[in-house]
Amino acid sequence: MYILGMESSCDETSAAVVEMGDGVRAIRSNIVASQIDVHRLYGGVVPEIASRAHIEAVSRITYQALEEAGITVDQLGAVAVTAYPGLIGALLVGVNFAKSLAYSRKLPLVAVNHIHAHVAATYLSHPHLEPPFLALVVSGGHTSIYRVESYTDFTEIGSTRDDAAGEAFDKIGRVIGMPYPGGAALDKLAYEGDPRAIALPSPALHGDTLDFSFSGIKTAALNYLNSMEQKGLAINPADVAASYTDQIVKAIVKKAELALERTGMKTLVLSGGVAANSHLRAALQKMCATRGVVLAMPERGLCGDNGAMVAAAGYFEFLCGKFADTSLNASASDDGL
Ligand code: KG4
Numbered sequence: 198m199y200i201l202g203m204e205s206s207c208d209e210t211s212a213a214v215v216e217m218g219d220g221v222r223a224i225r226s227n228i229v230a231s232q233i234d235v236h237r238l239y240g241g242v243v244p245e246i247a248s249r250a251h252i253e254a255v256s257r258i259t260y261q262a263l264e265e266a267g268i269t270v271d272q273l274g275a276v277a278v279t280a281y282p283g284l285i286g287a288l289l290v291g292v293n294f295a296k297s298l299a300y301s302r303k304l305p306l307v308a309v310n311h312i313h314a315h316v317a318a319t320y321l322s323h324p325h326l327e328p329p330f331l332a333l334v335v336s337g338g339h340t341s342i343y344r345v346e347s348y349t350d351f352t353e354i355g356s357t358r359d360d361a362a363g364e365a366f367d368k369i370g371r372v373i374g375m376p377y378p379g380g381a382a383l384d385k386l387a388y389e390g391d392p393r394a395i396a397l398p399s400p401a402l403h404g405d406t407l408d409f410s411f412s413g414i415k416t417a418a419l420n421y422l423n424s425m426e427q428k429g430l431a432i433n434p435a436d437v438a439a440s441y442t443d444q445i446v447k448a449i450v451k452k453a454e455l456a457l458e459r460t461g462m463k464t465l466v467l468s469g470g471v472a473a474n475s476h477l478r479a480a481l482q483k484m485c486a487t488r489g490v491v492l493a494m495p496e497r498g499l500c501g502d503n504g505a506m507v508a509a510a511g512y513f514e515f516l517c518g519k520f521a522d523t524s525l526n527a528s529a530s531d532d533g534l
Pocket residue numbers: 207335336337338339362363364366367378379380381382384469470471472473474475500501502
């Protein structure tokens with residue numbers, strides 16, 4: 198069946214048509230209208246501007262998604278939309294649009310958890326992947342580890358107690374002069390620096406916990422940058438990028454390894470915007486190879502927010518008969534509706 202997936206939880210408006218069924222997981226279109234250029238002027242996402250940009254783009258990208266897929270609205274089997282978590286004003290745009298479309302065409306409507314959607318992106322890149330597995334979702338808003346028991350059944354077993362890894366990358370990226378969002382730029386720059394140049398604390402919390410804290414490393418990096426400035430000393434941005442990335446990557450690998458050990462899971466999924474990070478991908482690949490664990494990741498183009506992952510997650514909710522009605526609301530919180 199064809200599913201329309203709609204995403205508007207942060208700064209990308211996206212609509213996609215995905216074909217899902219027995220042995221079929223195929224992206225027919227995946228249109229992403231990024232607002233990055235607008236938010237870049239402010240050094241971060243401005244929620245009201247995001248909502249307004251979603252409103253402007255949502256109809257156009259939906260038409261485009263259907264056109265590129267070569268289907269009409271009436272060939273859709275369902276409409277799936279991100280309903281939580283995210284920026285509330287931004288989410289409401291997608292939810293309201295999806296509701297109206299589903300209502301007007303009498304199509305089933307499915308509410309999707311954005312985190313589940315990031316994990317579902319992996320199904321599109323790995324057609325044979327199926328639960329159970331361990332999932333690591335690392336994005337601008339989340340750094341969490343889940344036991345994924347079935348396509349729709351997630352249990353969080355570890356998470357960040359403060360900032361997310363993506364947020365931490367973006368903050369330091371901005372301070373050393375990278376355009377927003379700094380994550381992708383730091384990824385490249387880190388290859389030119391020395392990962393041992395600057396001593397920074399690990400974001401992996403001590404002991405048995407599977408939790409992280411990224412506020413310490415962020416503050417330590419800021420303090421280092423400020424003290425260098427006060428002393429009138431030049432910094433080497435590549436060394437900052439390399440040292441910062443190295444500690445973040447090591448911390449994520451460490452907790453992922455502990456989670457694998459504890460759960461005995463033999464498959465690890467890495468997803469979310471930060472899953473595009475080449476250092477993280479390589480380090481997890483190495484750890485998983487050593488442990489005989491299968492590592493599955495979406496292709497880099499599917500790591501960031503997109504409608505295809507929402508459609509894929511929506512399909513599995515659809516199979517469980519979990520439909521939303523016209524009273525569907527959005528929620529900023531991870532806990533849902
Ligand atoms: O999943 P996503 O698109 O949005 C949220 O749900 O938050 O993730 C966006 C985050 C941003 O913080 C961005 O800097 C980060 O993903 N990101 C990266 C890379 N590409 C995107 N972080 C590190 N390395 C990358 N290559």
